[in-house]
Amino acid sequence: MLLNKFHLWIMLLGSSLIAPINSPAAEIRTFTLSTGDQTYFGASGDIKNIKNPTIKVKKGDKVVITLINNNSEMHDIALDSQLAKSKMLKQTGDRDTISFPAIGNDYYYCTVSGHRLAGMEGKIEVSEN
Numbered sequence: 001m002l003l004n005k006f007h008l009w010i011m012l013l014g015s016s017l018i019a020p021i022n023s024p025a026a027e028i029r030t031f032t033l034s035t036g037d038q039t040y041f042g043a044s045g046d047i048k049n050i051k052n053p054t055i056k057v058k059k060g061d062k063v064v065i066t067l068i069n070n071n072s073e074m075h076d077i078a079l080d081s082q083l084a085k086s087k088m089l090k091q092t093g094d095r096d097t098i099s100f101p102a103i104g105n106d107y108y109y110c111t112v113s114g115h116r117l118a119g120m121e122g123k124i125e126v127s128e129n
Contacts, residue, residue: 026060029102034068035075035089038110038118043068052122059126061102069094075115079124080107088112102126 032043033053040052047053057063067077069089077098078085083106084098102124109121 026062027058028062028064029055029057030064030066031055032066032068033077034070035073035110036070038073038115038120040067040077040108040110040120040122052119054123054125055108056125056127057102059102059104059128062099063102063124064097064099065108066095066097074112075110075120076112077108078111080109085111 031045031047033040033047034043035041036051042048042050042053047055055063055065065077067075067086067089069075069092072092074088074090076086076088076096079098079100081100081104083100083103086096086098089096103126105126106124107121108124109116112120
């Protein structure tokens with residue numbers, strides 16, 4: 001019986017080293033952006049109607065961003081880190097979703113020539129807690 005308790009203690013100690021019992025669970029954080037004239041706008045929640053909103057998440061979260069094209073220009077969304085890139089949205093109403101792990105601060109932007117330079121970009125801030 002003593003040997004079994006010892007093994008159980010080692011197993012619990014080992015699992016707490018991998019994922020501490022009191023650590024917050026990673027969340028799925030969902031955001032929706034819409035396109036304007038070479039800009040992004042928050043389309044829902046805390047970022048609604050904010051131009052090129054800063055997306056704030058915690059390290060380890062899964063980030064899901066849906067982009068909706070609200071004009072007749074082509075747009076997409078990509079990350080500087082190259083963790084994700086949407087398909088090119090060519091028509092009004094087109095949409096696509098990207099997802100990626102929050103591992104560090106990053107920038108999102110439109111890859112269409114001249115759009116980023118015109119200001120079509122925003123920041124992703126990743127905090128430790």
